Structures are given as structure tokens and as C-alpha cells.
Amino acid sequence: MSFGEISLEDKQSVLSELSEVKSLFASRGWFPGTSGNLSIRVGDFTSEQFDFAITASGKDKSLSTPEDFLFVDQDGKPSELTKLKPSAETLIHCEIYRQTGCGAIFHIHTVFNSLVSELFWERKSIPVDGVELIKAFNIWDEEAHIDIPIVSNFAHIPSIVPEVTERLDPRIPGIMLRKHGIYAWGANAFEAKRHLEAFEFLFEYVYRWELLNRKA
Ligand SMILES: CSC[C@@H](O)[C@@H](O)C(=O)COP(=O)(O)O
Ligand SMILES: [Zn+2]
Helix, strand or coil, rough: CCCCCCCHHHHHHHHEEEEEHHHHHCCCCCCHCCCCCCEEEEECCCCCCCCCEECCCCCCCCCCHHHHHHEEEEECCCCCCCCCEEEEEEEHHHHHHHHCCCCCEEEEHHHHHHHHHHCHHCCCCEEEEEHHHHHHHCCCCCCCCEEEEECCCCHHHHHHHHHHHHCCCCCCCCEEEEEEEEEEECHHHHHHHHHHHHHHHHHHHHHHHHHCCCCC
């Protein structure tokens, strides 16, 4: 357990932030069928050892209960005594924290993110051209072009991790799992939320644009 030095106040503030984000996203229908998971890092971000609070696995994320979250360490192992199971996808969070040094990671399944992940699977990335909301990623070029990486969606989560490691693009604060959903992150919950909202806008835009341009 690597938890000693984190104050109760820090833990509580992370939990209340997560709880707020969870309720908001649930109100948008972003956790269908218990899908999705959220985490926020706590304590020292510079260290290779860290803890983060993450949603417990398989819960109805539209409800608020005392058993919604638990703390885990950088390897995804609970860093407190608990009977709760961390998200089945905790290892993906661990790898994103490790690689990016970010402070919060939000994952959701939506119809638009799943559709575009399949539409562009062959090129392994979703192209977006010149849409204003690209600026939400702090990319300010005129008519910016971005490619959002797509990785395989294996049932065995540890098998997904090497592809995340390989494909993660430091310019793009998100990665898509094929026919599954988007992981978005940021320095903190505010930034991760801004990024996630921008991704979802762009996915719907790209999908509709593709349909408009499709020859009959
Ligand atoms: C119930 S379908 C979704 C899961 O398979 C998974 O992809 C997911 O996002 C939620 O898993 P969880 O273990 O609750 O974090
Ligand atoms: Zn998922």
C-alpha cells in the first residue's frame, strides 16, 4: 500500500469532484448499461508511485452510493482496505497516467464514438479537419488537422495496454478503443472534461459529415 502521505482532505476533495462529474455525465446518458469509468489522481504527480481514485467496477453509474469509488496505486492495486473491485479497465488508466503524467481520465461509451471508431478502423485513426473545437485541445493552428488514434478492443484488458503505449500521441489527449469508447484525459478534472466534451462533439460532426458526403 502506498497511501500513507495523502491527507484525508485531499482524498475527500477528489471523491467529491469525481462524484460531481459522474452525476453530470450520467445526466447526459454517458454511462449506458453500467459502461464507462472515471478516475482522478491524488497526491504527488511527479513521483513514479502514485494513487488515484477510480469508479468501482460494474456499478450503475447514474446512482450515488458510498461504494462508488476506491483508491488504487500506480499498478492498479487497491491502496486501502476495501471489498470494492476497481474498474475492469484500471490498467488502461495506470498506463495513461504513467505515460502522460495527467491528473484525470474519463472514459465513456457513446453511439457516435463507437460508430466512428469502426468507420475509420482501417486507417487506425479518426481524421478531423479544421473544426473550431480542436482548439479545446490547445491546438491553435489555422484549419488544424488532427488524427485521433484507434486501438484494438480485446476482451483481455492487459492486451490492450501495449497498443495504448505505442499509439498514444502527446498532442492528442485521448485514445479510442474500437467499437468500445473514448478515453480522454487532462491535467485535472476540468481539463479532462473539456477534452471529452470536445471529442464527443467532433465524433458526431465527423460522423454526420461522412454521411453528407457519401455517394448513394
Ligand atoms: C458493461 S459494458 C462496459 C464494460 O465492459 C467496460 O468497457 C466499461 O467501460 C465499464 O467497466 P467497469 O469495470 O464498470 O469500469
Ligand atoms: Zn469501457
